[in-house]
Amino acid sequence: MxxxxxxxxxxxxxxxxxxxxxxxxxxxxxxxxxxxxxxxxKETIELRNFGVFEVTLRKARIGRNPRNPERDILIPPRAVVRFKPGKEVKGILNAITKDLLKEEELKKKKKT
Known part of the structure; x- marks a missing residue:
């Protein structure tokens, strides 16, 4: 890919x-x-059957520095663009999900 x-x-x-x-x-x-x-x-872009792009605020959260994992870091809130897939994209994603699950099952069977 x-x-x-x-x-x-x-x-x-x-x-x-x-x-x-x-x-x-x-x-x-x-x-x-x-x-x-x-x-x-801060408006929304709606592309029928494809999806919706919208600006939202991501909440503040606690993160960790991989180099110093014992210390917590406050990640401040920030604006992000979210994508919500439309009907056609959801259909494609559902088909991809099924294919990926089948691939995972085959990998597990090969390991055992």
Whole structure:
């Protein structure tokens, strides 16, 4: 499993649409700029059937420094972007979950 970069997305969309990569890259940058503007306003982005992006406040919590685990560290509250998957994405994730569970079962059987 690899990561898909911004460049990879531009190339894929360019190939699917037949549009030049430069045009796709410009549109992609504009979409990201709009996302940032919406996040700055603390608004929600709803993409039907895909999902919802929303800015929420993560509560303060206690963490530990891996180099010094006996000392607790207070992690302050902060704003984060949450993604709630829509219907189609949930369907894909459910299928992936089933596949991953099957893979885990096969790994366990091979070990025994």
């Amino acid at each position: 690899g990561n898909l970069t911004r460049r990879d997305l531009v190339v894929k969309v360019s190939m699917k649409t037949g549009l030049p990569q430069q045009e796709v890259a410009k549109v992609f940058e504009e979409i990201l700029d709009v996302f940032m503007e919406v996040f700055k306003k």
